[in-house]
Amino acid sequence: MKALVYHGPGEKTWEEVPDPTIQDANDVIVKIDTTTICGSDLHILKGDVPAVTDGRVLGHEGVGTIVEVGTGVAKFEVGHRVVVNCITTCGTCAYCRVGHPSHCQSAGGVGWLLGHLVDGTQAEYVRIPFGETSLHSIPEGLSDEEVIFVSDIIPTGYEMGVLNGNVQPGNDVVVIGSGPVGLAAMVTAQLKSPRRIIAVDLDDFRLEAARRSFGATHTVNSGHEGWMDEVRALTRHGGADVVMEAVGIPATLEAAFELVRPTGRIANIGVHGAPVTMPIDRLWIENITMTMGLVDAVTAPTLIELIEAGRLNVRPLATHRFGLDDMLEAYDVFGQAGKNSALKVVITS
Ligand SMILES: NC(=O)c1ccc[n+]([C@@H]2O[C@H](COP(=O)([O-])OP(=O)(O)OC[C@H]3O[C@@H](n4cnc5c(N)ncnc54)[C@H](O)[C@@H]3O)[C@@H](O)[C@H]2O)c1
Numbered sequence: 042m043k044a045l046v047y048h049g050p051g052e053k054t055w056e057e058v059p060d061p062t063i064q065d066a067n068d069v070i071v072k073i074d075t076t077t078i079c080g081s082d083l084h085i086l087k088g089d090v091p092a093v094t095d096g097r098v099l100g101h102e103g104v105g106t107i108v109e110v111g112t113g114v115a116k117f118e119v120g121h122r123v124v125v126n127c128i129t130t131c132g133t134c135a136y137c138r139v140g141h142p143s144h145c146q147s148a149g150g151v152g153w154l155l156g157h158l159v160d161g162t163q164a165e166y167v168r169i170p171f172g173e174t175s176l177h178s179i180p181e182g183l184s185d186e187e188v189i190f191v192s193d194i195i196p197t198g199y200e201m202g203v204l205n206g207n208v209q210p211g212n213d214v215v216v217i218g219s220g221p222v223g224l225a226a227m228v229t230a231q232l233k234s235p236r237r238i239i240a241v242d243l244d245d246f247r248l249e250a251a252r253r254s255f256g257a258t259h260t261v262n263s264g265h266e267g268w269m270d271e272v273r274a275l276t277r278h279g280g281a282d283v284v285m286e287a288v289g290i291p292a293t294l295e296a297a298f299e300l301v302r303p304t305g306r307i308a309n310i311g312v313h314g315a316p317v318t319m320p321i322d323r324l325w326i327e328n329i330t331m332t333m334g335l336v337d338a339v340t341a342p343t344l345i346e347l348i349e350a351g352r353l354n355v356r357p358l359a360t361h362r363f364g365l366d367d368m369l370e371a372y373d374v375f376g377q378a379g380k381n382s383a384l385k386v387v388i389t390s
């Protein structure tokens with residue numbers, strides 16, 4: 042089969058590799074119908090994720106059709122259409138049982154296996170370990186494009202942003218970073234009926250998208266002095282009830298410390314590569330709660346139900362479409378997403 046293979050920092054090829062085979066009774070082999078590229082894949086290609094070794098097939102998002110099941114798999118049959126969960130879930134270890142498969146012990150202590158520690162979804166076929174609990178059925182009538190983003194970024198925005206941030210009806214919510222993950226946080230924050238969703242970014246195209254398609258009620262470009270006052274003026278209490286950080290750099294988390302109101306919540310979504318100094322001497326007396334984490338993607342089945350019910354539309358995330366054989370071109374476009382006015386690329390076989 043053909044697959045996108047990582048060959049060390051800066052090196053990738055679209056090349057012929059052996060087809061995956063069942064290795065364990067719980068495995069499921071999925072023919073990939075649709076996949077996409079994540080910002081994490083770009084981090085891997087920069088060499089930021091040393092656990093990914095030469096020869097690894099990348100990708101942890103996908104929609105496909107089951108072509109083979111292990112002897113221990115009862116829930117799925119050949120021909121079922123499924124969404125791949127970015128986090129592999131055994132369903133039985135101490136972490137999975139309490140809803141935190143991001144630390145699945147059966148997967149080796151890290152639930153992010155696909156395109157990280159085992160071969161991933163940017164390929165014609167993929168082997169899914171613990172297939173019964175790591176794949177989700179797709180209801181009749183839903184297209185690949187309607188559900189592909191439930192693999193990763195929609196649960197990421199919802200779980201790490203909306204649920205961790207405990208968004209309540211009537212809240213003023215600020216989302217710093219209007220990339221795919223920030224937009225996912227905004228579109229799912231709407232499910233909680235906040236009063237305002239204030240999108241922040243440096244990129245006017247993304248801010249416009251936030252307002253047009255993802256539920257932002259207001260947008261603020263943070264590329265000028267005084268942007269924080271602009272945000273505060275949009276809130277009822279001189280600060281936000283919930284600030285979500287969806288960039289992953291010190292400056293934006295530091296901005297969250299400034300924009301949260303007393304008793305508010307800071308939900309960090311971003312993956313950070315550098316320490317950040319927390320003004321705990323001020324935040325403690327303001328009763329601030331702060332959360333962070335690796336997504337579990339345990340809300341994927343609920344999110345699929347909301348999409349089916351017409352309560353959640355994440356399709357506008359798809360801005361560019363490619364065939365599977367155009368994988369390298371898709372990487373070029375996504376790698377310069379800002380310049381190409383791209384949000385997510387959809388790659389279909
Ligand atoms: N916690 C998790 O489990 C998890 C899962 C997936 C992704 N993430 C992280 O979420 C973050 C966002 O992911 P993404 O794919 O949307 O990334 P992205 O790079 O596409 O988007 C980041 C956005 O932030 C904006 N930005 C950059 N600097 C800014 C600044 N100073 N002020 C305001 N906006 C700024 C950019 O213009 C861009 O639109 C990343 O750090 C990613 O690694 C976390």
Ligand SMILES: [Zn+2]
Binds near residue numbers: 101194
């Ligand atoms: Zn991802």
Ligand SMILES: [Zn+2]
Binds near residue numbers: 131132142146
């Ligand atoms: Zn587990």
